[in-house]
Structures are given as structure tokens and as C-alpha cells.
Amino acid sequence: MAAAPVCLLNRLLLPGVRPVSRVQLTWLCGRPRSHSTASGIPGVKERTLVAVKPDGVQRRLIGQIIKRLEQRGFQLVGLKMLQVSEELLAQHYASLHRKPFYPSLLRYMTSGPVVAMVWEGHNVVKSTRMLVGNTNPAEAAPGTLRGDFSVHVSRNIVHASDSAEVAQKEISLWFQRSELIDWECCDHGNIYHP
Numbered sequence: 712m713a714a715a716p717v718c719l720l721n722r723l724l725l726p727g728v729r730p731v732s733r734v735q736l737t738w739l740c741g742r743p744r745s746h747s748t749a750s751g752i753p754g755v756k757e758r759t760l761v762a763v764k765p766d767g768v769q770r771r772l773i774g775q776i777i778k779r780l781e782q783r784g785f786q787l788v789g790l791k792m793l794q795v796s797e798e799l800l801a802q803h804y805a806s807l808h809r810k811p812f813y814p815s816l817l818r819y820m821t822s823g824p825v826v827a828m829v830w831e832g833h834n835v836v837k838s839t840r841m842l843v844g845n846t847n848p849a850e851a852a853p854g855t856l857r858g859d860f861s862v863h864v865s866r867n868i869v870h871a872s873d874s875a876e877v878a879q880k881e882i883s884l885w886f887q888r889s890e891l892i893d894w895e896c897c898d899h900g901n902i903y904h905p
């Protein structure tokens with residue numbers, strides 16, 4: 712912590728108030744920025760695609776979903792609302808084409824707008840899958856998004872990429888590079904450093 716902010720803060724304190732030390736100021740404000748950049752931590756720039764599905768949008772759950780990811784400490788780097796095309800879904804759900812539920816999945820996912828987001832952070836893919844919960848809401852633990860807000864597998868409110876490799880493919884399928892913002896949250900020091 713530079714000496715100047717400590718002196719400045721002590722000058723502003725009322726007479727009789729004990730001056731704060733540099734250690735106390737560091738504790739109050741988080742680690743100083745020069746030491747708090749998280750860019751040196753491996754995996755901190757990992758990204759995942761999260762999409763609020765049409766039922767999640769209709770049920771006004773967008774805010775709840777964003778809130779859970781934000782409060783966990785992840786960082787939003789891209790966000791848009793869109794009416795998804797069948798072409799995009801055919802690529803997104805390429806592994807499910809032969810499933811009996813695929814036609815109804817397409818109808819579901821095109822039934823209304825979707826909110827697509829890209830979230831960034833350490834182990835964000837795995838952590839987000841844990842936060843979203845099992846595909847089948849009956850198997851999703853209470854406290855997870857699907858466990859708290861959904862009942863049936865065909866209306867499970869939210870999508871999240873299931874591996875880092877799949878996440879990269881899904882992000883480039885849903886977003887243009889120019890739609891994603893590289894930025895560093897000012898509280899990185901508190902999230903990533905003990």
C-alpha cells in the first residue's frame with residue numbers, strides 16, 4: 712500500500728480517532744491494485760456459455776440467474792437477448808439430433824426469446840454446471856437453479872456448457888468476438904487472493 716493514501720486518510724479522520732495503519736487500510740480496501748490483478752492466476756480467464764431458456768425468460772428468472780453467478784464471484788463478459796434460429800440450435804444440440812425429444816427441444820427453444828451470456832472466471836465451466844444442477848430437475852439438488860426453479864426436464868430454464876472445450880465452441884457459435892468485453896473487475900484481489 713502506498714504511503715500517500717494512508718496519510719491522506721489519517722488527515723481526514725476526526726481528532727481523537729486513532730490513525731489507521733497501512734495494514735488496516737489494506738484490510739479495509741482489499742489488496743492494493745498492483746498486487747490484486749488476477750491475470751497471473753491460471754484459468755482465471757476461462758469462459759462458459761449460459762443461456763436463460765424461453766421458460767426462464769417467460770418466468771422472469773433472468774435476474775435470479777445473473778444474481779447467482781455474480782454473487783458467486785464470476786464476471787459477465789457478454790450478454791444479449793435473441794430469438795434463436797433452428798440453424799443455430801441444430802449446431803448447438805448436434806449431439807442430440809437422434810434423441811426422441813429433439814423435435815420438441817427445438818420447439819421449446821424457439822418458443823420465445825433466450826438470454827445468452829458469457830461468464831468468466833476460475834473453473835467457471837464446472838462451477839456453473841454445479842450451480843445449474845442436474846439436467847433432470849427431479850435430480851437437481853435444492854440450491855441449484857434447476858433444483859430451485861424447475862420441475863420437468865423439458866422445461867429446465869437454463870443452459871450451461873458442460874466442458875471447457877464445448878464452452879469454446881458454443882461461445883463462438885452464439886457470439887461474435889466483438890460482442891465480448893475484456894475487462895477486469897476491481898474486486899479480483901478479494902475473489903482470487905487469500
Ligand SMILES: Nc1ccn([C@@H]2O[C@H](COP(=O)(O)OP(=O)(O)OP(=O)(O)O)[C@@H](O)[C@H]2O)c(=O)n1
Pocket residue numbers: 807812815816845846847864865866867869870871872873
Ligand atoms: N428428455 C429430455 C431431455 C432433454 N430435454 C431438453 O434438452 C436439453 C438438452 O439436453 P442435455 O444437453 O442432455 O441437457 P443439459 O446439458 O442439462 O441441458 P442444456 O444442454 O440445455 O444445458 C435439456 O436441457 C432439456 O431442455 C428434454 O426436453 N427432454
Ligand SMILES: Nc1ncnc2c1ncn2[C@@H]1O[C@H](COP(=O)(O)OP(=O)(O)O)[C@@H](O)[C@H]1O
Pocket residue numbers: 812816845846864865866867870871873
Ligand atoms: N430425457 C430428456 N427429455 C426431454 N428433454 C431432455 C432430456 N434430456 C435432455 N433434455 C433437454 O436437452 C437439454 C440438453 O441436454 P444435455 O446437454 O444432455 O443436458 P444439460 O442441459 O444438462 O447440458 C437439456 O437441458 C434438456 O432441456
Ligand SMILES: [Mg+2]
Pocket residue numbers: 871873
Ligand atoms: Mg447439455
